[in-house]
Amino acid sequence: MNHFAAAPGGVDPGDISRSWQRCRTAGLTPEQNRRDDPHLTHAERRMAAERRATLVTQARPVMEYFYSQIKDSGCVMLLSDENGYLLDSAGDADFCTRAAQVALSPGASWAEEARGTNAIGTALIERKPIVVTGAEHYLRHNSFLACAAAPLTEPDGKLLGAIDISCDARRYHPHTFGLVRAAAQMIEKRIFELNFVLQTKLRFHMSSNCLGSLMEGAVAIGEDGRILGANRPGFAMLGLKYEDIGKRDICSLFDMTIPELMALGLRSQTEAAGVRLRNGELLYLTVEQMRAPVIRRPAVPAADIQQPDALAELDTGDARVSKAISQLRRVLGRKVPILLQGETGAGKDFFAHAIHAAGPRANGPFVAVNCAALPETLIESELFGHAPGAFTGARKEGSPGRIREAHGGTLFLDEIGDMPLAMQTRLLRVLEEGTVTPIGGKPVPVDFLLISATHADFTARIAAKTFRSDLYYRLNGLSVSLPPLRERTDVAALTERILAREAAARGGRAPTLSPELAEACARYTWPGNLRQLSGMLRTACLMLDEGEDTLHLHHLSEEALRELTTKRPTTVTLEASGATLREQSDAMIAAAVAEAGGNIAAAARNLGISRNTLYRRLGNVREH
Numbered sequence: 001m002n003h004f005a006a007a008p009g010g011v012d013p014g015d016i017s018r019s020w021q022r023c024r025t026a027g028l029t030p031e032q033n034r035r036d037d038p039h040l041t042h043a044e045r046r047m048a049a050e051r052r053a054t055l056v057t058q059a060r061p062v063m064e065y066f067y068s069q070i071k072d073s074g075c076v077m078l079l080s081d082e083n084g085y086l087l088d089s090a091g092d093a094d095f096c097t098r099a100a101q102v103a104l105s106p107g108a109s110w111a112e113e114a115r116g117t118n119a120i121g122t123a124l125i126e127r128k129p130i131v132v133t134g135a136e137h138y139l140r141h142n143s144f145l146a147c148a149a150a151p152l153t154e155p156d157g158k159l160l161g162a163i164d165i166s167c168d169a170r171r172y173h174p175h176t177f178g179l180v181r182a183a184a185q186m187i188e189k190r191i192f193e194l195n196f197v198l199q200t201k202l203r204f205h206m207s208s209n210c211l212g213s214l215m216e217g218a219v220a221i222g223e224d225g226r227i228l229g230a231n232r233p234g235f236a237m238l239g240l241k242y243e244d245i246g247k248r249d250i251c252s253l254f255d256m257t258i259p260e261l262m263a264l265g266l267r268s269q270t271e272a273a274g275v276r277l278r279n280g281e282l283l284y285l286t287v288e289q290m291r292a293p294v295i296r297r298p299a300v301p302a303a304d305i306q307q308p309d310a311l312a313e314l315d316t317g318d319a320r321v322s323k324a325i326s327q328l329r330r331v332l333g334r335k336v337p338i339l340l341q342g343e344t345g346a347g348k349d350f351f352a353h354a355i356h357a358a359g360p361r362a363n364g365p366f367v368a369v370n371c372a373a374l375p376e377t378l379i380e381s382e383l384f385g386h387a388p389g390a391f392t393g394a395r396k397e398g399s400p401g402r403i404r405e406a407h408g409g410t411l412f413l414d415e416i417g418d419m420p421l422a423m424q425t426r427l428l429r430v431l432e433e434g435t436v437t438p439i440g441g442k443p444v445p446v447d448f449l450l451i452s453a454t455h456a457d458f459t460a461r462i463a464a465k466t467f468r469s470d471l472y473y474r475l476n477g478l479s480v481s482l483p484p485l486r487e488r489t490d491v492a493a494l495t496e497r498i499l500a501r502e503a504a505a506r507g508g509r510a511p512t513l514s515p516e517l518a519e520a521c522a523r524y525t526w527p528g529n530l531r532q533l534s535g536m537l538r539t540a541c542l543m544l545d546e547g548e549d550t551l552h553l554h555h556l557s558e559e560a561l562r563e564l565t566t567k568r569p570t571t572v573t574l575e576a577s578g579a580t581l582r583e584q585s586d587a588m589i590a591a592a593v594a595e596a597g598g599n600i601a602a603a604a605r606n607l608g609i610s611r612n613t614l615y616r617r618l619g620n621v622r623e624h
Ligand SMILES: Nc1ncnc2c1ncn2[C@@H]1O[C@H](COP(=O)(O)OP(=O)(O)OP(=O)(O)O)[C@@H](O)[C@H]1O
Pocket: 293, 314, 342, 343, 344, 345, 346, 347, 348, 349, 350, 351, 414, 453, 455, 494, 497, 498, 529, 530, 531, 532, 534, 535
């Protein structure tokens, strides 16, 4: 039979002949016995899956989704690591004999050197999508199969593994090749996003309609403009090579300075900008700003630079914050649960991101869940996941749940004080047993760093039996209190840092504050904390005229000006009275609503919190 006549469109027959040549050179024979097929032991399999935990957790929902599309066509979907060992499968290999089923189950090796020409092994060597059907398989006993596989790479080009769809050779459909490539792109996209939560990302395509789709190119860049990683379409559209990662400057592709790019980013929030590559190609581009604050320092010789990490970036000189940071550093890398406490807007979310980014799990996922924002009916399946069709309304393909998505990284449970009691019990079990059980599914081992945050007063909640004390002790490996802005001694340094970040985004120089504005900021009590300060500064910066580099009181919005120049004795009185954090913040909310004449939108703006948060908090205030 002419092997290559069967090669489907889009596949290079040269791939198969090169592979056969490699098999001959390696001394494999087509008659080789199935008993020689390598297979990992149970323990080795577990280790292989743990080593590639992010790949497995990110690929799983994609595999379930794609498998649900091809369920009735007698196919099995397989995930392998970069050595060709199968890590996971979706579907039943009931189209083949039991002996062959073993070869398609986790633990089996499909490395080309062991199993001859096959889609997974050959795709891993050729580093491109491959189809191998029937007698194209080098080993005769595999000729009942038709397989399509695509390699999976990290954003820096490192090989992670391969995704494959296999079926009986007589039932192969050419669309399978397209499906497997789309699945690979979707998995790589998820891994790209996880790797670069905090970094600035450019998203682009030749057609603006393709932005936001699987075809969209994406590249992540560092503060200095170096390219940190890209997705597969990104590599192709920008003509990048793997060797460029970590070395090449984004400006060398677009002929633009970093401030120009950032300014473009600000504009591109409403509409994609058309930008030409140096080779003349037009791309439509959007820029997503990094979340961590950026400080641009004057150029210093590289050897003198002590690379600050994400936590150091948050240390602006307040003694309580510095102490919190040094305590956090001592537990970085250990699996000590961290509990962040502080008023709304005090920077708990910022800290959680920085702890993740400064620790050894920085390359793993950062999964944030706001326990107060999820309706009680959804929180269980959102957090713990569910098996396919576990309940009416469940996603057909099932869902791994947010806890499993955090495997290998950090789970950030914001507003944990608002978690319903039943969920607290389930969460406690996850923390005690190290496994998560999806609704209608079996327990799955999980490993993550837990950071939780709250503005709630736990003592009162535990006394009122709305929060489990045993869970509180589990969450509280290290408890860190972030001071409210009015108590911080570094308001000026913080202001400078926020302005520097804004300037980097706009592409200009950071303005300074006039003495009157600086004094008003220092006197003010900041009920909305850092959120309010940064919101106020951001708006004021937009009021600067061309060439102006000092922010004055007249650059503030009318409301901000009134706030800053009006005395706010409420806090002082309460602090002196020894009220709890919760009582203080409830009183502040009530005062702000009264001050705004009952106008919730205005009160929320003054407090620097969202309207939804204010409505929720008002519910609590009225309950008290
Ligand atoms: N260290 C910081 N430097 C500059 N800006 C900051 C810093 N920390 C927080 N901010 C600003 O304050 C906003 C609110 O911060 P963050 O979301 O971390 O607060 P939070 O305590 O988690 O609030 P909430 O309890 O309402 O969720 C951020 O979006 C950012 O604009």
